[in-house]
Amino acid sequence: MKLAIFRILVLGMLALTGWDSAFAAAANSPSALVQRMAAVNPNLQTYTASLHVVIVLHTLPLSPTLDGNYYFKRPDKQAVIFNTVPVLAAQFQKIYPKIDPPSTWQDLYDISVLGENGGTTTLRLTPKRAGRVEHLDVAVNDASAMPSSFTWTYVDGGTVSFDQHYARVDGNYLVRAQSGKVNLPSYNADVTTTFSDFRLNVPVPDTVFGT
Numbered sequence: 001m002k003l004a005i006f007r008i009l010v011l012g013m014l015a016l017t018g019w020d021s022a023f024a025a026a027a028n029s030p031s032a033l034v035q036r037m038a039a040v041n042p043n044l045q046t047y048t049a050s051l052h053v054v055i056v057l058h059t060l061p062l063s064p065t066l067d068g069n070y071y072f073k074r075p076d077k078q079a080v081i082f083n084t085v086p087v088l089a090a091q092f093q094k095i096y097p098k099i100d101p102p103s104t105w106q107d108l109y110d111i112s113v114l115g116e117n118g119g120t121t122t123l124r125l126t127p128k129r130a131g132r133v134e135h136l137d138v139a140v141n142d143a144s145a146m147p148s149s150f151t152w153t154y155v156d157g158g159t160v161s162f163d164q165h166y167a168r169v170d171g172n173y174l175v176r177a178q179s180g181k182v183n184l185p186s187y188n189a190d191v192t193t194t195f196s197d198f199r200l201n202v203p204v205p206d207t208v209f210g211t
Contacts, residue, residue, distance in 0.1 A: 030111040030123055036145035037102035041172040046073045046204045049174070050197040051080070058188040070195065076101045077209045097133070097152050097160055109136070119143060132156075146173050150180075158184035162191070169198045 053066040068082035078098070100108060109125035114137055116122070125136040132154050139149040151161040162180020166173045178193040 030113055031106065033121060033123065033140060033142075033145065034102050034105050034111060037140065037147070040145055041174075043201075044074075044172050045201050046071075047172075047174065047198060047200045048072075048202060048204065049195040049199070052194050052196075054192045056190040058190075071204050071208045073204045073206075073209070076104050077206070079209045081208070097150075099150065120148065144173065154184070156185055160184070167198075170200055172200065174198055 049070045051068055051070050053068075054063065055065070056063050066082050066084050068080055068084065071077075071079045071081070078101075105111060105125060108129075109127055112124050112126075114122040114124040119142045121140050121142055123138045123140060125138060127133055127135075134153045134155050136153075137151045138147050140147050146166060147164060149161065149163045151159060153159050160180065160182050162178050164175050165177040165179075167176040168174075174195070176195050178191075180191050182189045182191060
């Protein structure tokens with residue numbers, strides 16, 4: 001909307017067409033997009049959800065399921081607690097990557113635009129500190145500033161990717177489902193996660209996050 005108004009104001013002023021281009025570039029810059037992502041759900045301070053995970057292993061003829069609860073608390077606290085055998089839960093948490101909140105990305109990653117296509121911008125996040133992850137590619141819907149897919153590439157050649165689908169709950173965008181694939185040297189599986197029973201702005205003690 002701001003860009004449209006700006007263009008109307010400078011209509012016919014050819015000397016300012018360079019300003020128009022610079023404004024558009026700034027609006028679509030990686031930092032501007034990440035700031036929009038961090039500003040989504042401004043009234044959401046905490047929430048909890050039930051989650052159900054189905055894992056289809058390709059290395060073994062097994063399809064284990066996990067049930068548990070997800071917890072979020074601003075600015076960047078997240079936790080998943082599974083109601084299942086500790087060994088299985090620990091294995092899943094070890095191979096499935098953590099998603100850091102967008103508010104922390106500029107501190108953790110060097111961010112660039114990998115590509116733009118049909119209203120979606122793909123950002124490449126390269127960790128500032130060397131570790132297992134070589135880079136993370138995030139596809140973001142330009143209109144909603146919500147990420148639609150993530151792909152982690154590891155230094156050992158492995159990848160983890162998944163798509164996210166959202167529900168509007170009391171005006172907030174919350175993840176309702178994830179579907180993805182884990183393709184690591186020691187682990188290969190398809191993973192589907194569904195979220196339900198959302199409870200917004202409820203008390204969540206810091207002890208849930210191990211603090």
